[in-house]
């Protein structure tokens with residue numbers, strides 16, 4: 336294994352897998368740190384954790400365990416993947432996890448670059464934009480678990496760590512890898528936010544950090560890495576292999592992000608079967624995973640079970656019951672629903688939302704996910720086992736017709 340990656344959620348990890356697989360690496364995503372060694376032909380291994388929103392100390396511990404395993408697989412470089420919208424709280428977990436990994440690897444320069452231009456995430460003057468909005472005006476300020484209320488990544492990361500945060504501006508990145516390397520050497524700080532506006536900038540950054548042991552960022556920061564390994568004669572390009580999967584399909588969505596809500600609306604507007612889950616009904620046991628799975632298995636077409644709701648509805652439920660209680664109940668519901676659907680014959684399963692996808696993958700006791708071809712930017716088709724394929728869609732990814740498109744792509 337050449338590149339060892341740690342993803343702080345499951346959809347984000349598959350997004351990273353998509354970038355690396357498209358650029359020709361053979362990629363496997365693991366659900367948590369595996370107990371066994373990796374297969375010998377894996378070039379990039381991604382240990383997916385559900386560590387984005389867990390207590391800081393747990394996220395650090397699990398990330399260090401993943402690092403130990405990746406080191407034992409012979410990796411030469413390590414990438415900590417977090418969200419392209421830098422999802423975190425003022426306490427963490429991005430800063431503390433990055434600091435622990437940097438300490439363990441003796442890394443003295445670590446870049447932070449969540450940019451993903453294909454999905455509209457760019458960084459300029461240290462500020463993160465989503466399309467033409469600052470992060471804090473993009474809808475992410477209403478995220479149920481990690482509201483992003485400050486677009487200045489230096490300031491946000493600075494709250495999470497006990498050290499200063501440097502910056503490599505776009506003007507330097509435009510001058511190419513040598514200029515970036517020189518700027519990194521000149522920094523007073525170990526942690527450095529790097530601007531990136533275009534994919535070309537990410538390729539420059541990727542080249543500039545080819546000798547750094549630890550990088551951090553969104554999937555975009557990986558764009559240039561397969562080329563680095565190829566240039567060193569360490570990897571040979573081959574596209575992801577894909578074998579379609581026939582059989583019943585279903586969608587589970589716990590994501591309340593704007594893009595997902597649009598996809599849910601489109602699905603319903605097209606007359607496709609949809610069952611809305613009210614978390615209050617789950618908490619009262621008026622609705623169970625068994626009820627929802629039985630409903631889905633009795634439908635024709637592509638059934639959608641969703642709790643996706645707008646920010647006001649989410650806030651009302653959280654204020655009443657507490658966000659952690661609601662999140663835990665929804666996670667348990669979707670995990671159980673997925674188990675029942677697969678037991679009932681579903682072979683193509685689409686999940687929307689990082690927390691939700693993590694709960695589902697863990698609930699299905701899946702340990703290895705083979706990354707296949709891209710469905711929409713940032714979302715690959717995934718083979719889980721002989722009779723089960725999945726798509727783990729990040730909350731804000733995918734076109735409006737994503738659910739139908741994913742079902743078709745997983746089959747074809």
Ligand SMILES: Nc1ncnc2c1ncn2[C@@H]1O[C@H](COP(=O)(O)OP(=O)(O)O)[C@@H](O)[C@H]1O
Nearest residue numbers: 479590591592642644649662688689690691730
């Ligand atoms: N109807 C709802 N009311 C309150 N909270 C909800 C509702 N539906 C989902 N949530 C919360 O929103 C979170 C969405 O997180 P996630 O699955 O990661 O989606 P995304 O990727 O869009 O952020 C869930 O973990 C859950 O706690």
Ligand SMILES: O=C(O)[C@@H](O)C(=O)COP(=O)(O)O
Nearest residue numbers: 346347350418419689729730
């Ligand atoms: O980098 C990204 O935007 C995604 O890969 C990702 O991590 C999204 O997370 P969720 O929105 O929680 O699915």
